[in-house]
Amino acid sequence: MARPVVRLGAPVLRVPARDVEAITPETTALIDEMIAAMYAERGIGLAAPQIGVSLRIFVIDLSSGRDASALKVCINPEWVEREGMQLEEEGCLSLPGFSATVARPARAAVRGLDRHGAPQTIEGTGLMARALQHEMDHLDGMVFVDRLRGISRTMILRKIKKLERDGTW
Numbered sequence: 001m002a003r004p005v006v007r008l009g010a011p012v013l014r015v016p017a018r019d020v021e022a023i024t025p026e027t028t029a030l031i032d033e034m035i036a037a038m039y040a041e042r043g044i045g046l047a048a049p050q051i052g053v054s055l056r057i058f059v060i061d062l063s064s065g066r067d068a069s070a071l072k073v074c075i076n077p078e079w080v081e082r083e084g085m086q087l088e089e090e091g092c093l094s095l096p097g098f099s100a101t102v103a104r105p106a107r108a109a110v111r112g113l114d115r116h117g118a119p120q121t122i123e124g125t126g127l128m129a130r131a132l133q134h135e136m137d138h139l140d141g142m143v144f145v146d147r148l149r150g151i152s153r154t155m156i157l158r159k160i161k162k163l164e165r166d167g168t169w
């Protein structure tokens, strides 16, 4: 059984994650759990806080498990560049059932370590740039609704509050 993905309301989603100090067998096991959780939910990306661990690690697989070479793992990522702007519909495994049009960079690149500790750069346009910004936001304690303006943000947060009250979140 994959570890459950925590939902908005969990405090771990709202704090900046800590750097990974050393890549230990526990780190590798955590990464495997992240990948399993992402695939179990048919997601294309997941950050460690989403399974309750406040560390700066994300995984992205735009093929959602169909193409093994598409899997990216990044430890302690930092921005290299972000440019342009795209507007597309976006969701999040921690906000199941909700989506919104979110402004994201058209092109993005991050630098970090792979699961073996080797330096790497991950870059892309379109969906990859969007996924990079989405996962980097999670590592800073942000979710996609924080990128929305006024009414759409308020409406989503209000609906989630109601689900929480009803005990169905």
Ligand SMILES: [Zn+2]
Binding pocket: 091, 092, 093, 094, 134, 138
């Ligand atoms: Zn997310």
